[in-house]
Amino acid sequence: MAEQKAPQKWGLVVDLDRCTGCNACIAACSMENNIPFVGEDEVAYGRGLYWLYNKREWRGEYPEIKPAFEPVMCQQCGNAPCEPVCPVFASVHSEEEQINLAVYNRCVGTRYCANNCPYHARQFNYFDYELPEPMNSYLNPDVTVRRRGVMEKCTFCVQRIVRGRQKAAAEGREVEDGEIQPACVQACPAGALVFGDVSNPESKASQMARNQRRYQLLEELGTLPRVTYLKGGGRYGG
């Protein structure tokens, strides 16, 4: 494989002014990443496996009321609270992609990482969720199927990052901006999600992140999230 100059820092920008809350991102994520559906009772117990969930909050009082949507996925913290607590190094930082990975076959299910994650981004497989034949046919061979007792979470579709990087390397070129898209970004009908290399100031994601509307979730915790949100509901310069 060709030598990379410097590792890309993958980042995601969520423009909440474009986001409609349509949940296409959740569906696309689930189908790409072999996420099982758990059924009504388990969802009611709060055990739904949504790697990406749409935080809907009612703002205001009738009649001036509206929902505020905020899609929350793993924030891929630069200083991730989930990493130091894992006794088996299942929650690790990857050198290559500069993101926080979940190594499923190391995980022993202590759930320390989920307890330490301030974003509720980690999901636990309380049971084995079998897909009845022939529904297992659509399972994506690029993504491990997790079993009971394993913690899982958003990986920025690392399989797509690897595929894009390998393709570019095989063609002897750099990865182009916008070439690699996680499933949620690819589906988003409103164009609210933008993914790219945030170490490159010219990438679309970097340009969007330099916006006066920008904020990050729980910035004050010092987790250095790799996901940037742009406030909805108007322009604040920038």
Next chain:
Amino acid sequence: MSNTLSRRDFLKLSGLGAAVSAVLTGCGPMARYIVRKPYTSMPEYNQTGLSTYYASTCRECPAGCGIIVRTKEGRAITIEGNPQHPVNRGRLCSRGVTAQQGLYNPDRIRGPVFQARGDAGRAKAITWDEALNVVQQALASSPDQIAFLLGAAPDHLFDLVSEMTATLGAPAPVRYNALTTFEGRTTLLEAARLTFGEETLPYFDLANADVTFAFGANFLENWLSPVAYTRAYGEFRQGRPTRRGYLVVFEARQSLTAGNADEWIPIRPGSEAILAAVFNRLVAEARGKPVSPAFSTVTVSAAAAASGVSEEKIRQLAQLFAAASHPLAIPGGSALAQADGLMTARSLLYLNAVVENLGQPGGVFLTPAQVAATDFAAVKELVRRMTDSKVKVLFIHGVNPLFELPGALGFGEALAKVPLVISFASFPDETALASDYILPDHTPLESFGYQRVLAGSDRPAYSSFQPVVVPLYDTRATADVLLAAVKQLGMAAAQAFPYKDEVEYIQQKLLPLIEAGGFYTAPEIFTFWSRWLQYGGWWKPQAELSAPRQAVPPEEAFPFTPPVELEEGKQFYLITFPNHFGDGSGANRPWLQELPDWMTTVTWNSWVEIHPKTAEELGLHDDDVVRISTPFGFVEASVYRYPAIRPDTIAIPFGQGHTALGRWAEGRGCNPAQVLPTTTNAAGDLTFGSVVATILPTGKRRPLARVESKEGIYGEH
């Protein structure tokens, strides 16, 4: 599949090789005939370890978005948007990306069956030869006693059946889909005909508008072409460096579209027409234009009294609209499902003419596609014919009338009077189980076909279907079944349909496109066909929409129907709205069931939305099961205290409440079609918009699986 390989097919297949690109292939896993090749040269759809991508069209709703399906070792893995497709430009909605769960649904019908109307003792599997004989005999019966009921997709089957019924002298096929009713499509078409002189769906250029008024058009969820409109909505908000669009939505219950609006105006159901009229008057006055007679007598005070919006607010909104440089008014959905729905649609379309946005950026255009209308009135007529025993044979494809039609229409009783009902359903839905025969069609991801893009494209476009996997079961394309049966009928009919199979029929229909100036062409049909499959359709290289040539306002003063008066605290307006299950066929996709509802975050069930204040007055809490009764029937559902709805209005989502359709859909929630009326507005659309309902607590409790409680994981639960 036949295993013959004629010389012509062989040449065709080998000719395809040259046209096939590295990524998208024009030659599919069901290239009609089996090609045997050595292992060293695997068929392209089965290259171990490598993905093959096929361009096709999503058929989860009739909008016709382009998809690219990633397959591996002959399995459909993920569904992605087709970046070149003029409707969705690479984007998709939650229904589109979960379509594999239809293809690989374990509850699919796996071969032709004699169903005996659900009589399990007599039901038995049959062969396709027997099935063909049944269809042939059915088609040989007296033509005026044959009826076809088709869904809104696919169009090629509709075209074929239309030609067949014309040849046989049978009545034209009737098309229905619950979504078209919820869209108010017929009303919109009729309003466009009366206002612009052309019966075609308008295209609203939301992306370039600055102040947009939407009356009931839930374009971010289901309306006409939701992905295209959501894409436009993104541009409307943040696509321009200096302007941010301002959206105002008028409806009684806050939909997702209204939830994203800058202002949601909760008007009383039934007051849309007078409000649209008064905006016409105020905007025309503000812009110094003559007020057309139909609107000149409408007073602001009357509109305020009817709608519950203050006079001051109405004047302020009219001022906002009149002062905007690119105002846009969009009529649709529940606003048109009222007694005065046609007037509402005409007034709002004309409002666009008053602000001179016809054919302007951010304005109204006319789409070029011919519309094969789906009409509730036509369905009503069909049910009447069935009830009068005038229909001896009924063919049903792509629609589930027992579920989708209002229960009060009596489709079930009418169906019992039809001696022979043949369903082409892929899934064991309510209607299929009540049929004599089920002759399962391939599912959309296994099919050929085309869909004319009606509303979401800024240019003429045909979207193509191709199989992305080899059909899983012993299913057969309905077009093939019909063609084979017609062939057996005898000389005259066979001569009218000389096509060998479905593909040849589609190719013949595509012939005019070769010379029509698309973004590609070819010297002959076979090369054209391979590109057609490869690109996922055919469209013009540049935007091409016509401006309406004229705009005619409603002529004389209109006697507005006042909103239905309610007995306060006892009676409520009932709104039925579609969510991500679309016409209800999405309910057997487990991930759509698990997907939280946009507004309530409820999964896997139905609910009834009640304003918290109203709930308190009635002594109702979240998860209390209540009975909702209307003059047409009743349903039961759990209460969700919904803060964004008028206190005098309640709402139930459409799509759940299946009594069939497989393990994930069955016995879940309630079907509000059971409480809908059968009355129609002047355009023939169902007036579901101001049904009056009563609430009766049942004393039961059924907790709803809400995802919002995850937020309160350390508090509430």
